[in-house]
Amino acid sequence: MKEESKVMTAREAVEKFVFDGATIGLGGQNVGRMAMAAIHEIVRQGKKNLTIYGCNLSINMDILVGAGLVKRCEAGTGNLEYFGTTFCFRRAIEQGLMEMEDYSHLGMISRFLAGEMGLPFMPTKSMLGSDMLTQQVKSTGKKYELIKDPWNADEPVLLLPALKPDVALIHAQRADAMGNVVIDGFLALDVELARASKHTIITCEEIVPEEKIRSDAERTSIPYLYVSAVVEQPFGSHPAAAYRYYDYDADHVKYYQKCAREGGKALEGYLKHYILDSENFDDYLEKVGGIKKMIALMKSMKRMV
């Protein structure tokens, strides 16, 4: 078997697989393993009218919203936990600039599960009795169906429709040129998301030889069949962590949160300096502290694995 290499730059991958009006699934969670190099590239290319799907959307989504590129989210939460809420997300919803359709995390996972198995919907026992079933944005249409369990007619069961995003953005530790992916640490929603999506862009810390994958295939998290592009981008998850590689950058997360909370010129300044005026993600990494910062984050992770 001879597969063509899927290796390309983040710019090429976004040009090829992300388009105006696309539905995008975001992997990783909170301050762990986010495809930030791809997010920055979407901002630079100004892909707009995006719909974002995910579970715990974080800085990845918030930057796209802050740049005015998102018309709708379907997710479990926009949240940075200790570091606060996602402020651009919050502001955009409060000002009526963006739609948010709420699900629980298991609700979203159930929808990706249906998508990855080629099923039209998935049952769940979450969300019952909550206002996620009584209130929704008008454009959503039929959000769910409530049925009686066919084998136990006393029990209501919720059906949620499948999700098949146009493209998934996932950051992994390693991949080969074919697109076989190895994720270290928690998996969050990433495996289900990749299999449910029409295309998946993998950004990774390092590209490894195909032979390395074949000699240790139990470790393959996502096989190449689901992957459209492989982008090698060391520290590509910054300011989020990549397990076994580097810790999250709490200082930069706090700085982003300060700009996002303030909005206006502070947010514009952040987007301009760190993203729009950067040639690529390496350029951004220099601006956030360069090699000294990256080594410090690597050392911090080394103490924990």
Added chain:
Amino acid sequence: MADFSIEELTVIEASRYINDGETVFAGTGLPLMATMLAQKTHAPHLCFVAETGPIAPIVLPTPLSVSDPRLQYRSVRLGSLREVLGCLLQHGMMDVGFVGGAEIDEFGNINTTVIGDYERPKVRFPGSGGGNDILSHAKRILIITRHEKQRFPKRCTYITSPGYINGPDARAKAGLTSKKPQIVVVTRLGVMEINPETGRFQIRKLMPGSSVEALLEATGFRPDINGRIENVAPPTDHELTTLREKVDPQGLYSKKV
């Protein structure tokens, strides 16, 4: 015994509601602090899971997120949201679901979504996350939060995560699998617990320096006060030193109660 703060005792009291050997699904912040304290004092065999996938980690101080590498340290398995939320929580294998600050009403319903109109809210909060899943499926619910009147309204205007919804049988009617879970909320003023017969909170314990009047004053609904009301026991030296030295040595969370 050493001096202690009410914030510290709140975390300590919450930790006492976790029994040894139980499976615990806890969010970061105060719920995780109390869970870790339980593990390092009276419940060494508790199994903690985080929603991103870690199962039974030896948590390092001090995680700031469910995605924190400190929460993955020496886990027996680094799994996925599907495994934790679906195969453990929805499956019915989590004894305790432990959540933090939010808007909580007299039936134990939690709002973490919106205040005001859903499409054009006055205030937009983060949303459910795994919170709805925890309240839907855990056998017991623990809540630790600040005690302020606006956090304890009579009714949540939006139910993100269901307590007893609007009465003692409402969970069963809605189709929830755990029909009458114990729901306990621990605050700096005291401990309230849902009475499964009424579906409403009743006052069970008071913290040192608190009173029924003080608790009612800071609560937007009127919890039942007819049952026996105990005093929260002061911390033991072991609880206090473990909290300070091993659970939250930087004191990142203890001021958030």
